[in-house]
Amino acid sequence: MTAAVTLDTPLATTRRRRGGWLSRVPYVVIGLYVLVGLVGPLLIDYDPVHTPLEDRLLSPGSTTADGGTAWLGTDDLGRDILAQIVYGARTSVLIGVATVGVSSVVGLLLGAVAGYARGWLDAVLARIFDVLLAFPAILLAIVIAGAFQRSVLLVVVALSATAWISFARVTRSVALSLRERAWVDAARVLGVPQRSILWRHILPFTAGPIVALATLEFALVVLAEAGLSFLGIGLPSSTVSWGQTIANGKAYLETAWWISTLPGIALSLLIINVGILGDQLTARYGRGRRDP
Structure with a gap:
């Protein structure tokens, strides 16, 4: 038995090291x-309105008319694909962070209030969550984005219109569990204000699940933004987007x-790695909630 354990130890160590290295890839x-x-936009000068037609449809690695190199080729209007990918990365990151930030704040506040207050307020908010969750998110985003003039702010609002629901549902479930804990009852008996109980004894415990959910929502937001831009109802033409380029x-x-x-x-790599990271965080915090 001892020999078997000794022989398995190096293999187990190698697997742990390999798993630890692979888990850091995302x-x-x-x-x-x-x-x-x-940093990319600071190093690469790009004007999405400028269309050098003499450089149109150059293959990757070709020389442009001004003597430069189109490392990833050009499009049908002569615009550099590498620059579009770099500027598109900035657009996706900014819209993803802004949308997830707005959605998480709104969802945290409404979910915490619904889960802690219970009673009629929880019943009303919970039904609102269910109704909005049943409505197709991308359809609502298309309706909002198509009804107004295209802009970055409009895209963030359109994508946040339903993204906050997931944060609210997760926060509500955590608040429902925590409101019956001993330390919350003790704070309530001692006369601690309800607002302080929410901020000090409820919301801090939602950090883990919310961070895990935020990574998954970030991937969905980036994909949805690319879809809206692909359909021509997302960002204006002056703002570079992967969806527009595709x-x-x-x-x-x-x-x-x-x-x-x-x-x-480029879009697929980002979505896949953010999804893997979200799964890792979900598994980690899920185990943490199950532990006694």
């Missing part, structure tokens, strides 16, 4: 996207595949 990839989104190349998939393929790969 952090590295997401960090690179954030770095590219923040849509611009759909007519040239056979002759200029790089226009749609390369931004699509």
